[in-house]
Amino acid sequence: MNESFPILYFGNDWFAENRTSSHHVAERLGKQHPLLYIETPGVRAPQATGRDFKKLFRKLKQAVELPQQIGPHMWVMTMPQIPFRGIPGVPVLNRYFSRFLVKRAARHLGFQHPVYWFVVPHASVALDENSKNFVVYYCIDDYAAFPGVDADSMQRLDDNLTRRANQLFVAAEKLLPTKQALNQTAVLSPHGVDVDLFGQAQSPETEIPQEIRDINHPVIGYFGSISNWTDLELITFIADAKPDWTILLIGHASIDVSELRSRKNIRLVSPQPYRTLPGWAKAFDATIIPYRLTRQVLHANPLKLREYLATGKPVISTWTPEVEKFGDVVRIAKDHAEFLELIEKSLEEDNEQARAARIASVQGSSWDSRVQSVLAQVNKQMGHGETH
Numbered sequence: 074m075n076e077s078f079p080i081l082y083f084g085n086d087w088f089a090e091n092r093t094s095s096h097h098v099a100e101r102l103g104k105q106h107p108l109l110y111i112e113t114p115g116v117r118a119p120q121a122t123g124r125d126f127k128k129l130f131r132k133l134k135q136a137v138e139l140p141q142q143i144g145p146h147m148w149v150m151t152m153p154q155i156p157f158r159g160i161p162g163v164p165v166l167n168r169y170f171s172r173f174l175v176k177r178a179a180r181h182l183g184f185q186h187p188v189y190w191f192v193v194p195h196a197s198v199a200l201d202e203n204s205k206n207f208v209v210y211y212c213i214d215d216y217a218a219f220p221g222v223d224a225d226s227m228q229r230l231d232d233n234l235t236r237r238a239n240q241l242f243v244a245a246e247k248l249l250p251t252k253q254a255l256n257q258t259a260v261l262s263p264h265g266v267d268v269d270l271f272g273q274a275q276s277p278e279t280e281i282p283q284e285i286r287d288i289n290h291p292v293i294g295y296f297g298s299i300s301n302w303t304d305l306e307l308i309t310f311i312a313d314a315k316p317d318w319t320i321l322l323i324g325h326a327s328i329d330v331s332e333l334r335s336r337k338n339i340r341l342v343s344p345q346p347y348r349t350l351p352g353w354a355k356a357f358d359a360t361i362i363p364y365r366l367t368r369q370v371l372h373a374n375p376l377k378l379r380e381y382l383a384t385g386k387p388v389i390s391t392w393t394p395e396v397e398k399f400g401d402v403v404r405i406a407k408d409h410a411e412f413l414e415l416i417e418k419s420l421e422e423d424n425e426q427a428r429a430a431r432i433a434s435v436q437g438s439s440w441d442s443r444v445q446s447v448l449a450q451v452n453k454q455m456g457h458g459e460t461h
Contacts, residue, residue: 078207078455079107079184081175083196086112087149090344091298091324094213094244094264094376095192101444102190103147109140109178109187110149113196140178150178152199164198164226171199188451191238194231207455210238211262211447215248215372220301235259240454242447245374247394260450263395264376265443266435271383273351275428281356282349288340289319291420294357294386296350297377299326299341302370304363304391305333310409311416312336323353354384359419362390363412378403382435385428387419402427402434 080102084095087110099110140148152174179187189200190209194216200208212235217228235241235255242262243249252259273279285292293311299322309332312320320339333339345353354360360381364370374395381388388403389412390396396403404419406412 077106079109079179079182079187080190081109081111081179081184081187081199082190082192083111083113083152083199084192086114087143090346092347094211097265097267097440098192098211098444098447099147101440102448103144105448107146107182107184108148109182109184110143110147111175111178111196111199112149112151113193114151114153139181148178148182150174152196168198171196172201175199188455191234194234195227197230197234197237200237207240207451208234208238209240209242209451210234211242211244212248212252213244213264213374215369218367218369218372220369240451242450245372245395247372258454262443262447263438264374264379265438265440266376266379266383268383268432268436268439270348271351271354271380272385272432274354274357274384274386275432276351279352279355282345282352284342285321285340285353285356288321288356289317289338291358292319292321292356293416294321294323294354294360295363295377296323296345296353296380297375298324299330299333300328302364302367303328304365305330307363307391307409307412308333308339309336311413312339314413321353321357323350350380351384354381354386357384357386359387359389359416359423360384361412361416362388362393362396364391364393366391366393379435379438382431385432387423387427388431389415389419399434402431 082099082102084099085093087096099108102108140150143149152171186206188207188209190211191197192211192213216222216231217224232255235252238256238258241252241256241259243252243259244262244264246261249259249261308320316338318338321342322333322339323342323345325344326341330341333341362375362378370393373393375393378388378396378399382399382402390403390405391412392405392407396405404415406415
């Protein structure tokens with residue numbers, strides 16, 4: 074039997090509609106261990122938008138509150154960070170404020186010798202330099218490459234946490250060599266997927282949301298953030314070339330999307346609750362990953378890739394190292410013209426056998442099995458033996 078230990082888990086916004094690997098892993102850890110999920114906003118500096126400032130004030134208000142229970146032995150709290158790390162005094166303020174909040178919460182919950190589990194490097198300021206606590210770093214991105222971050226400060230925080238971790242996991246293979254050079258415990262831990270949930274896109278019982286029941290087909294679908302790494306020119310190129318197609322984009326846009334809005338056959342929908350995504354995906358005739366090959370994308374492992382495959386729908390993507398691993402079930406384009414051509418082929422050639430192959434490619438990658446193997450590695454490193 075594995076020993077149960079409390080976990081202080083540092084991730085992004087728990088209540089965000091966009092469910093990331095941070096949420097999926099924490100949710101499953103929280104079923105086996107007492108877990109405090111610590112939201113840590115402040116990766117990037119806020120922009121002068123109402124949305125950003127509202128979020129900032131909301132998080133500051135939540136910071137003074139005690140943890141809120143969200144499961145039988147799972148809680149959530151907020152530990153906001155001032156993102157202007159280049160300003161003298163800000164790193165010190167972040168450090169002392171974070172440690173005060175975290176220690177107060179751990180005392181309140183009665184957590185003894187908790188494991189510190191980081192998904193975001195800037196949260197590591199909550200850790201005392203001479204702390205004896207076991208530290209896990211589950212690195213899922215090249216954070217210094219994020220748009221709007223102080224790259225030098227973020228890289229320093231990332232490197233320091235990488236060195237400090239007693240166990241390091243890396244979600245993208247491209248990041249592994251640099252991480253292993255700093256920490257020999259580094260092991261590859263790719264994303265999982267909720268196979269059963271996204272498989273509902275193939276079920277006759279799954280309902281398509283009311284607002285898209287009369288949508289023009291074929292529907293070329295996308296869900297996820299629309300940001301600096303999204304190739305907007307590719308999307309408008311497809312829309313202009315195929316005015317009878319509908320491009321359906323579901324998610325929050327953090328960049329100017331006026332060019333997309335100007336096309337009658339591009340439809341933008343706000344982020345939808347995670348568990349409703351199979352209903353939206355059921356309306357897709359093909360799915361797309363239209364990325365620009367930025368440094369961030371090069372080191373990323375797109376979660377939507379496995380979610381798309383689990384729906385059984387055709388997947389067309391620009392090239393990335395992680396997408397290439399699924400080259401037998403994903404069509405990968407080298408330029409805009411080929412991307413369009415591959416969508417056309419996918420629409421023409423899709424069949425039951427191809428759908429089954431796509432679903433089978435992720436069948437063994439459930440979040441449950443991913444988290445069990447991660448926990449087994451952590452227990453081994455802590456000397457607790459295997460998990461059961």
